Amino acid sequence: MYKKLCKETYPGDWVLQHIKKMNIPIQINSDAHLPREISSHFTEITQQLLTIGFKKVKILDKNEWEYVIIE
Numbered sequence: 001m002y003k004k005l006c007k008e009t010y011p012g013d014w015v016l017q018h019i020k021k022m023n024i025p026i027q028i029n030s031d032a033h034l035p036r037e038i039s040s041h042f043t044e045i046t047q048q049l050l051t052i053g054f055k056k057v058k059i060l061d062k063n064e065w066e067y068v069i070i071e
Helices: 013-021 042-052
Strands: 056-061 064-069
Touching (some): 013 042
């Protein structure tokens, strides 16, 4: 999705659906090249995850992994 060279996320919906079924934790990140791009498309990605059925993502905070509820 960076620079509009790709129209969908990686992994795509079908992989995310399998990840959800297998109860594998996920995190949201980006392939940012500039600081202002770090959270690019996070709103759209969050909506995609909610549509698939995800309710939480994992984040690394103070060297500890924890879940964060998405909405």
